[in-house]
Amino acid sequence: MPSAVHCRSPWVRNTTIRAVLVALFGVAALATPASLLAHAAGYEGLLDITPANAAAESIGGLDPRLPTESAVLGAALAAARSDGVAPKRYSALLQQYWLARGSEASGIDLAAWxxxxxxxxxxxxxxxxxxxxxxxxxxxxxxxxxxxxxxxxxxxxxxxxxxxxxxxxxxxxxxxxxxxxxxxxxxxxxxxxxxxxxxxxxxxxxxxxxxxxxxxxxxxxxxxxxxxxxxxxxxxxxxxxxxxxxxxxxxxxxxxxxxxxxxxxxxxxxxxxxxxxxxxxxxxxxxxxxxxxxxxxxxxxxxxxxxxxxxxxxxxxxxxxxxxxSRAPGQVVPMAVDCDVNGSAYRLRTPxxxxxxxxxxxxxxxxxxxxxxxxxxxxxxxxxxxxxxxxxxxxxxxxxxxxxxxxxxxxxxxxxxxxxxxxxx
Structure with a gap:
């Protein structure tokens, strides 16, 4: 009947909305305020990163997934802090942020290094x-x-x-x-x-x-x-x-x-x-x-x-x-070896x-x-x-x-x- 369509209670409407959110975003959406979802976009993909370039043997910063501009990193970091994200989850982001700040102050192009x-x-x-x-x-x-x-x-x-x-x-x-x-x-x-x-x-x-x-x-x-x-x-x-x-x-x-x-x-x-x-x-x-x-x-x-x-x-x-x-290594720890030459004990001192x-x-x-x-x-x-x-x-x-x-x-x-x-x- 037509009246059945137009007389849904608020509870029914909310239930329908929640069902759609669950379908789209998973259970976490049920407990996530809208403001938190907005903030998350600022650090999306920047949490829980194990840096691929931690040993610094390749070009760029700690990891190619992380930006290299301090302003971008700082905004993402501020959003993560504001949302109460645990520091260990944003550790790579934090390190890259201060690395970028130091590099900019030094005149080093982090992305091209x-x-x-x-x-x-x-x-x-x-x-x-x-x-x-x-x-x-x-x-x-x-x-x-x-x-x-x-x-x-x-x-x-x-x-x-x-x-x-x-x-x-x-x-x-x-x-x-x-x-x-x-x-x-x-x-x-x-x-x-x-x-x-x-x-x-x-x-x-x-x-x-x-x-x-x-x-x-x-x-x-x-x-x-x-x-x-x-x-x-x-x-x-x-x-x-x-x-x-x-x-x-x-x-x-x-x-x-x-x-x-x-x-x-x-x-x-x-x-x-x-x-x-x-x-x-x-x-x-x-x-x-x-x-x-x-x-x-x-x-x-x-x-x-x-x-x-x-x-x-x-x-x-x-x-x-x-x-x-400070002194040269050879002055601090000079090389000397003991040896036997024709049955006699000798010491070889070297520079x-x-x-x-x-x-x-x-x-x-x-x-x-x-x-x-x-x-x-x-x-x-x-x-x-x-x-x-x-x-x-x-x-x-x-x-x-x-x-x-x-x-x-x-x-x-x-x-x-x-x-x-x-x-x-």
Missing amino acids: DPNAGLIANAAVVDRVYENYGRYQLQRAELYWSGMAGLAGGSFAAGFWDLDLGRTVLGVDAVHTLGNAVASTVRGLPGEAMALLPADPRTLATVGPAMTAEDVDWYQKRLLMMQKHIYFDMVPMHEAYLNEGRAAVEEMAAAGLLDENAEIAWNGIFSGTQAGYADALFRMASREQNQIIADQWDVTAAARDGVGRALTYATTLAAQPSVPG LPGFNWADREPRWQYIVSDIASSYQRLAEVRPGELRALLAIPFRDFVESQRVLRRVPDLARDMSTGWELSPAHP
């Missing part, structure tokens, strides 16, 4: 990464790790250019020179002593002289990946702190982006004490070296049938950290470093005992000198750290600093 493009394409990015670390330290004196990264980046970036193949093949020639210097000395050792020489100098002596441009280009790209990986991890938390303070860092912790070690480090910074700042320096350095890029160093050193090992050792040998007071930077434990011990300790003293005792160093235009600072100018002297030292003498009880 591609370590696989090589050094020439990334030349400006390399500099801006370390300039940005220095910016954090200059603006907030308590951020020791970032200042150390900015200073140490001078020698790291200089090493990039010393290996550069885009302008010259001197990078390859330098490796050849060091390899030949070690090889010529090794050939002059008694057989017993040569047999006991650790594998790294023997690999450099055999593989170094035959190094190719392609080998060095590959190694540069591996270093560029590690540089980007550290930036992906460290910049979001520092940029968040610089702009919004403790609450922003605590949100990152709530999102699961900081482990216990990182939380303790930031609590040290929040303490407002030099002891807290120093503790944060060492904890953040440990995070960088022992968590973020440790696996990438392992892969690099093991690659290309000895080439990776030879190149990581060559750069250890040539290293001269740019943190005032070579007794470790390879690619190896986790000795790398960390060197950083703790020398580079980080030197930086702590600089920050605490000579802050004016530190600020002056960080204020130097980065390109000028890098040029002052170039190892290539020292290659002839290094080669001479590699040839003359050897001593085989009777071992003393």
Whole structure:
């Protein structure tokens, strides 16, 4: 009857509407206010993301599903917060937001950042990464790790250019020179002593002289990946702190982006004490070296049938950290081996470093005992000198750290600093 159509109760009408909503959107629509549905469109597809580019080995940001513009990311993040979304669900969005903020402040195009493009394409990015670390330290004196990264980046970036193949093949020639210097000395050792020489100098002596441009280009790209990986991890938390303070860092912790070690480090910074700042320096350095890029160093050193090992050792040998007071690896941990020559005990002393930077434990011990300790003293005792160093235009600072100018002297030292003498009880 017609009256049956026009006399439905409100309950019947609501039931019909709810049935349609269930059919279209599922059960969740029953409990979702209209305002929440409107907000959700702002972060749709941006929750519960496990970043595909977390190790920073590909072009762009953390994941291709995430925008790279901070304004877009910020709007999505604000909507998720407003709707009470659990921080762990928007962790990738949060990290990418602060990463984008830091990149924009640094002058880095996050979407176009591609370590696989090589050094020439990334030349400006390399500099801006370390300039940005220095910016954090200059603006907030308590951020020791970032200042150390900015200073140490001078020698790291200089090493990039010393290996550069885009302008010259001197990078390859330098490796050849060091390899030949070690090889010529090794050939002059008694057989017993040569047999006991650790594998790294023997690999450099055999593989170094035959190094190719392609080998060095590959190694540069591996270093560029590690540089980007550290930036992906460290910049979001520092940029968040610089702009919004403790609450922003605590949100990152709530999102699961900081482990216990990182939380303790930031609590040290929040303490407002030099002891807290120093503790944060060492904890953040440990995070960088022992968590973020440790696996990438392992892969690099093991690659290309000895080439990776030879190149990581060559750069250890040539290293001269740019943190005032720090010493070269060969000075801190010189290589010495005991051997038996014709029935008598001898000790072979060398000018070579007794470790390879690619190896986790000795790398960390060197950083703790020398580079980080030197930086702590600089920050605490000579802050004016530190600020002056960080204020130097980065390109000028890098040029002052170039190892290539020292290659002839290094080669001479590699040839003359050897001593085989009777071992003393």
